[in-house]
Amino acid sequence: GAVVSQHPSWVICKSGTSVKIECRSLDFQATTMFWYRQFPKQSLMLMATSNEGSKATYEQGVEKDKFLINHASLTLSTLTVTSAHPEDSSFYICSTEGIRRDYGYTFGSGTRLTVV
Amino acid sequence: AQTVTQSQPEMSVQEAETVTLSCTYDTSESDYYLFWYKQPPSRQMILVIRQEAYKQQNATENRFSVNFQKAAKSFSLKISDSQLGDAAMYFCAYRRRGGTSYGKLTFGQGTILTVHP
Numbered sequence: 149g150a151v152v153s154q155h156p157s158w159v160i161c162k163s164g165t166s167v168k169i170e171c172r173s174l175d176f177q178a179t180t181m182f183w184y185r186q187f188p189k190q191s192l193m194l195m196a197t198s199n200e201g202s203k204a205t206y207e208q209g210v211e212k213d214k215f216l217i218n219h220a221s222l223t224l225s226t227l228t229v230t231s232a233h234p235e236d237s238s239f240y241i242c243s244t245e246g247i248r249r250d251y252g253y254t255f256g257s258g259t260r261l262t263v264v
Numbered sequence: 265a266q267t268v269t270q271s272q273p274e275m276s277v278q279e280a281e282t283v284t285l286s287c288t289y290d291t292s293e294s295d296y297y298l299f300w301y302k303q304p305p306s307r308q309m310i311l312v313i314r315q316e317a318y319k320q321q322n323a324t325e326n327r328f329s330v331n332f333q334k335a336a337k338s339f340s341l342k343i344s345d346s347q348l349g350d351a352a353m354y355f356c357a358y359r360r361r362g363g364t365s366y367g368k369l370t371f372g373q374g375t376i377l378t379v380h381p
Contacts, residue, residue: 180367191371255309
């Protein structure tokens, strides 16, 4: 089945530094990748949609310069949290449509980011 | 814009019993998909069941079934013979079919399900 590998699973960084999160589709090509943010016991909030070879589309209220998304190939999409602050601490999840685009979505296992 | 509402923040059920999770949605579209996802403590999102709006027949997947009421814009999930492994946060989600943003999922607020032994 379709698998999305997300790394790292957790990361702790200091305020002001940048952190990169990677999502790789292992056995299929992911034309589109969705990036979500989730706070404890809350729903997933869509941050942005990336398409291979083009600029990402950000949801309203999401800072483009803080959350840099790159989708350089059909198997890799990255989210970089720049100049991280404690309020950026959250759980980040990537997702893409699987092999059958109308069936459902494949989610990465998530990244827990803690900024200290 | 589409919205999805789960009005039950928390639910509980005894092992082997049946529980129903509620979901309503609002859309002006006629063709769309509805999903239920499960997020256990590992936080890995798992697809439980999906429903195509043009199908009148309610979807079923083993112990999981839905009650899809298109006119009422209601999409509830019934879990029969509940198991301890069913304990998780459940999300109802909507996706339109076709159009430029057809790939985007809209999630409800989630329902935390506790299963008591």
